[in-house]
Amino acid sequence: MNFPTFALNEKVALITGGSKGIGFGMAVALGEYGAKVVIASRGLQDLEKAKEQLEGRQIDVKIFQVDVTKKEQVEELVQNIVKEYGKLDILVNNAGMNIRKPLVEVEEADWDQVITTNLKGIFLMGQAAAKQMIKQKSGKIINISSILGSIGFSMQTSYAASKGGINQLTKVWADELAPHGITVNAIGPAYIKTPMTEEWLADESRYSEIVNNTMLKRVGNLEDLAGPVVFFASEASNYVTGQVLNVDGGWTAK
Template identity: 45%
Template sequence: MLLPSFRLDGKKAIITGAGRGIGRALALGFSEAGAEVILCSRTKSELEQVKAEIESRGGSAAVFPMDVTSTEEIKQVVAEIYQTYHQIDILINNAGMNIRSKASDVTEDEWVRIMDTNVKSAFMMSQAVGTRMQENNGGSILSVSSVAGHVALKTGVVYAASKAAMIQMTKVLAYEWGSSGVRVNSIGPWYFETPLTKHLLEDENYLNDILAVTPLKRVGQVEELIGPALFLSSEAGSYVTGQTLFVDGGMTINGF
């Protein structure tokens, strides 16, 4: 059969930041594609809601609350996950945050919080899971970066630096782990409607500025990230590694 498979039947996928927004959408989408999803974030109540929604649709999900900024907690929870599932096929590093400060106003605390949540968590999760994937001769790791890691935006210098770091981390991990059959990629979203962007998009002037540099002239819906993530995580993307796919309505080609 020539048509590559986007299905994830029998696969087990860890998704961080799975309680809301992009993480929730990917959890629902991956479940619909056949994966058993393992939901991780700080807020157990949000994860339980996503789990219930997945199960109401006939899918399978499990909840493992975790503070992704804690290296020790990552090691402990990942060990618990492997005791239960023995093998993980997919890791989605989605947990992230931003504090919008001008560069001259950034505090050390802001720097640490953003970097720990966005970069440190993605690396430590990748290390904890990727090591085991290498032992099992295969797996797929996908991190959620941003167009802010590729072009200069007024989204905050620390956020931009963290997302750029994720893109470079993706390349290096793909290079180091490729010989063991582990693929490492990332996606770079532009503006999508999420709980974190809702108040920004309600500002008409702010929204118009976004649309002015977006060839498709609209913001994205989180469901539109499922297809790109599935491609990079499934057998359909089996020869793709070290890449960042920008899901941005054409924003990064605009040259504004």
Template identity: 40%
Template sequence: MNNLFNLQGKRILITGSGQGIGLVMAQGLAQYGAEIIINDISPERAEQAAMTLRDEGATAHTAVFNVTDPDSVETAIHQIEQNVGPIDVLFNNAGIQRRHPFTEFPVQEWNDVISVNQTAVFLVSQAVAKRMVTRNAGKIVNICSMQSELGRDTITPYAAAKGAVKMLTRGMCVELARHNIQVNGIAPGYFKTAMTQTLVDDQAFTDWLCKRTPAARWGDPQELVGAAVFLSSSASNFVNGHLLFVDGGMLVAV
């Protein structure tokens, strides 16, 4: 029982982990013994993140590829499995945000949001899962959102993508659970990150958020590490198709 949350010897690929929440989760998972594979589209960000982990005593590798390009994804996953080793856990974390009123949302920006936040989850999961199937083991964690369940002004494409990832998580569970693969999601509430800094700096929004959230505050990205460790470890071996909301109680409050 003492090894329930031990990640020693587990190789974990985290997309979009050169910065932000992805990097925070990488650091947290490494503290529990995981070997981390940093993915980013920027070689500089990926290497800097890997160096940060190494300086903290972790084993870290880089995998620079575009999560929205099918050929790049397949090539990268093949190279990781050949040169680093089998991927035990995949975190689909890469994401972008664009803000416009719905009636004025540019089509290209809609396509960009859907491509990174939704299609990429399918592409990377498919490439990794087919290899997990042959090993009859694996875990996939999709980073969902409050917007998997709730809408908000100016981010309709983001909500549409995150809602789709919720259902992708459930569909993958149905097909992959028989192969001893657990597919779950983490749905963060409002966390202080570079992506949300504009909202953090908006005092009216922060006041509204604190009133709307039972915990009455913004989340700290470090508070996602526990959920990430749980869904990566043997403690979650019979947890499948589940969205774990880490939101200070916001979703359940009227």
């Protein structure tokens, strides 16, 4: 019996929103397992800082300043990666944002900004990567969703809508792309300690509510996401597609 490997040597992995937070943590994980890492984000300063940190870990990394809501930029990004490496093996479709407001206070501009970034951006990036992976007849697409794509939680109207959409895109793409040797899965984290959630988690009553909803009685950290993303990126997940893996300390199982 030949056991599959988790090693990612010589694999090329693109992580959008990879300059900080969850995206950066996943870039570290994939790089530590041997992947050549490409991180893309809108902020050049954050990208350069992340590049320095990744290189400090002896990770092969390249950076691209890209707005994933712009089709031309997304397609150019994939073309540049293929020009540099000859292929794209792994996409971690992570770029996203949130605006937390009660339903009656959500402005139309708030809705548009979140949905455009979190759902249109995921679509455009997935489409561009899929075109290249179909040519290769191989690839791994990992969409970053959230437990809020499947549960209700106040102040999350547009964010939850976008993440629910990501869950459905994951299933549709898995069905479409399976004949081409491409798997598509999603990771749905609960609350993870990152700069994006720092202020939100600083509220003691809210933090207590989150911990009390979690079987493991703690908030997640970036290390908790390393195993799932490496699994989905590696040969070990070759027979897994169309799945949403909630990394949530047991929240959604209650």
